[in-house]
Amino acid sequence: MTTISGAPAQHPAARALIERHRLRLWEPLPWILALACYFAFPNYLGFGAELLVAILFALSLDLALGYAGIITLGHAAFFGAGAYTVGMLAYHGVWTEPITGLILAAAVAAIIGLASGLVLLRTAGLTLLMLTLCTMALLEEAANLAADYTGGFDGLPSLPISPIFGRFEFNPLYSNTQYLYALAVLLICFVFVRTLVYSPFGESLTGIRENMWRMHAVGSPVRARLVTCYTISAAIAGIAGGLWAQVSAYVNLSALGLDRAAAVLIILILGGYGRLYGAFVGAVAYMVLSHFLARFYPTAWQLGLGLLLVVIALFARNGILGIAEAFWRRFGVKRSVS
Amino acid sequence: MIFGTDVVSILLGGLSAGMVLFIVSVGLSVTMGLMGFVNLAHGAFAMFGGYVIVLAMNRWQVGFALALALGFVVTAVVSAVLERLLYRRLYRAAELDQVLFTIGLVFVFIASITLVIGPENQPLTLPRSLQGQINLGFTSYRTYSIFLIVVGVVIALGLWLGFERTRIGAQIRATVDNRRMAESIGINVDRLFTLTFAFGSGMAALGGGFGAEFLGLDPQYALKYLVYFLIVVAVGGLGQVTGVFYASLLIGVLDFALKLYLPKGGTLFIFALTILLLLWRPQGLFGRSTS
Numbered sequence: 001m002t003t004i005s006g007a008p009a010q011h012p013a014a015r016a017l018i019e020r021h022r023l024r025l026w027e028p029l030p031w032i033l034a035l036a037c038y039f040a041f042p043n044y045l046g047f048g049a050e051l052l053v054a055i056l057f058a059l060s061l062d063l064a065l066g067y068a069g070i071i072t073l074g075h076a077a078f079f080g081a082g083a084y085t086v087g088m089l090a091y092h093g094v095w096t097e098p099i100t101g102l103i104l105a106a107a108v109a110a111i112i113g114l115a116s117g118l119v120l121l122r123t124a125g126l127t128l129l130m131l132t133l134c135t136m137a138l139l140e141e142a143a144n145l146a147a148d149y150t151g152g153f154d155g156l157p158s159l160p161i162s163p164i165f166g167r168f169e170f171n172p173l174y175s176n177t178q179y180l181y182a183l184a185v186l187l188i189c190f191v192f193v194r195t196l197v198y199s200p201f202g203e204s205l206t207g208i209r210e211n212m213w214r215m216h217a218v219g220s221p222v223r224a225r226l227v228t229c230y231t232i233s234a235a236i237a238g239i240a241g242g243l244w245a246q247v248s249a250y251v252n253l254s255a256l257g258l259d260r261a262a263a264v265l266i267i268l269i270l271g272g273y274g275r276l277y278g279a280f281v282g283a284v285a286y287m288v289l290s291h292f293l294a295r296f297y298p299t300a301w302q303l304g305l306g307l308l309l310v311v312i313a314l315f316a317r318n319g320i321l322g323i324a325e326a327f328w329r330r331f332g333v334k335r336s337v338s
Numbered sequence: 339m340i341f342g343t344d345v346v347s348i349l350l351g352g353l354s355a356g357m358v359l360f361i362v363s364v365g366l367s368v369t370m371g372l373m374g375f376v377n378l379a380h381g382a383f384a385m386f387g388g389y390v391i392v393l394a395m396n397r398w399q400v401g402f403a404l405a406l407a408l409g410f411v412v413t414a415v416v417s418a419v420l421e422r423l424l425y426r427r428l429y430r431a432a433e434l435d436q437v438l439f440t441i442g443l444v445f446v447f448i449a450s451i452t453l454v455i456g457p458e459n460q461p462l463t464l465p466r467s468l469q470g471q472i473n474l475g476f477t478s479y480r481t482y483s484i485f486l487i488v489v490g491v492v493i494a495l496g497l498w499l500g501f502e503r504t505r506i507g508a509q510i511r512a513t514v515d516n517r518r519m520a521e522s523i524g525i526n527v528d529r530l531f532t533l534t535f536a537f538g539s540g541m542a543a544l545g546g547g548f549g550a551e552f553l554g555l556d557p558q559y560a561l562k563y564l565v566y567f568l569i570v571v572a573v574g575g576l577g578q579v580t581g582v583f584y585a586s587l588l589i590g591v592l593d594f595a596l597k598l599y600l601p602k603g604g605t606l607f608i609f610a611l612t613i614l615l616l617l618w619r620p621q622g623l624f625g626r627s628t629s
Binding site for chain 2: 065071073119122123125126127129130131133134135137138141142145258262265266269299300302303305306307308309310312313314317
């Protein structure tokens with residue numbers, strides 16, 4: 001006997017599907033915290049802006065890796081593309097307006113993502129890993145070589161960025177504007193990503209990650225979906241890169257390298273991938289630890305980071321949020337039993 | 339005849355670099371082909387072995403040959419322990435977990451070596467018989483480069499014979515082709531994995547020692563040259579000794595020539611070539627198609 005046809009919305013499975021995109025009670029919490037930090041730590045706003053950029057970058061990777069299951073080692077290529085777009089335009093005095101600058105950064109990164117995605121996503125496994133790595137290395141070499149435009153190894157210092165809306169100026173000493181600006185950009189991008197992953201498109205991405213052959217069999221355009229997702233992810237990574245260039249007012253080769261690609265991967269895994277808020281938790285944990293530990297004990301930090309990665313890969317594949325969820329579930333079950 | 343001697347010196351220099359590349363990468367290719375494991379820590383084993391070899395020579399005045407043997411054995415034992423304890427758990431895990439685990443391992447190696455030995459470069463002092471130039475009749479060239487080419491050819495021949503003509507080589511080839519079938523005809527795949535892994539890491543250690551003279555040896559070695567090792571494996575094809583050999587020589591000579599004629603854009607060219615090649619033949623230049 002099936003009751004689904006009678007009252008579809010009443011069936012528990014249907015209800016779960018309908019309600020899964022609803023705003024949870026705790027979801028405004030990160031944003032309230034971010035605003036509270038603005039008032040609580042006025043001396044750390046520069047670092048805070050960089051933290052927000054890291055969250056945005058990890059969020060873009062989450063879309064490709066966590067939802068669509070595209071394993072990439074070269075996501076910093078798009079971050080760098082965005083950063084250099086904003087940086088070169090500003091440094092050579094072509095375009096200094098910040099908001100349109102971010103749109104341009106997104107467009108450039110999206111074009112690179114689309115072009116590389118169209119060819120790279122034919123492959124899988126080790127070949128894909130190698131190709132993403134090589135694409136990033138290629139861009140890094142190109143940026144290093146075109147020193148007349150990109151500043152080469154030294155990068156482009158003290159970028160002139162126009163005030164936002166012609167009013168709010170970026171002060172290099174007090175990062176109040178930068179912090180709020182980064183927070184606003186992050187919020188807009190987050191709402192977009194959240195809407196996207198709960199849409200039918202996002203559902204089909206999860207399907208492709210879980211079982212690509214079954215998605216082929218039910219007639220889903222797998223390759224087109226993957227390329228679209230990769231392009232969107234690249235665009236958001238480009239925005240993150242552009243934002244980074246604007247709030248820190250410089251660009252250098254570190255935007256493009258394996259170090260940044262590895263760091264964003266670690267941030268996402270640390271927080272937990274495929275769950276939107278993993279990027280937030282991971283970025284806060286990683287950036288705060290690295291900011292205070294790495295400055296004084298860089299070697300110990302690297303050792304600890306390595307051990308942490310080994311432990312996560314072996315025992316805690318869902319990251320901090322996964323551990324928290326497991327605790328929550330165990331605790332919740334115990335409570336309902338007693 | 340300036341051009342002629344140029345070609346000879348490029349060939350000799352490139353071949354000697356390619357031999358080192360081959361000695362390091364062959365283990366990576368076989369373990370990746372055999373176990374399907376993305377081992378990004380292979381460069382760390384090469385670095386570890388290089389340190390054992392160079393420190394044994396510099397601090398305890400051990401001879402070059404003995405130091406090489408020591409580096410091989412120590413690295414093989416350490417990697418076998420790691421394989422038994424940790425790698426084993428991840429053979430069936432997703433690629434992402436393997437990537438993370440091995441990146442973590444690389445960080446641990448880099449940090450430990452920085453803490454224990456220090457961040458500075460460790461120079462390799464060659465024994466007197468390998469220094470200087472050697473007269474080859476048509477030209478004279480660095481003795482060490484010629485030595486590396488000879489050693490590389492000997493090792494490649496030995497590996498090829500071992501791979502094609504011995505019982506264990508046949509077992510490895512069978513397992514690369516079809517693991518389940520190999521298991522069901524009674525090949526102890528677990529033991530085979532450990533042995534191959536330890537041997538491959540030992541080879542990487544030798545490569546680390548041989549290459550320390552011109553690649554340098556500092557804690558960043560594990561990450562610096564990883565892309566090259568991976569390119570060689572991807573171009574040569576997984577689980578293919580001969581493929582890796584030709585790919586190493588190709589990339590060694592190409593890199594050497596490009597560094598000479600195009601000192602700035604050479605690396606760019608190699609990356610672009612690798613991308614095109616992998617798009618054309620995803621299984622590598624010498625690899626067999628998996629389908």
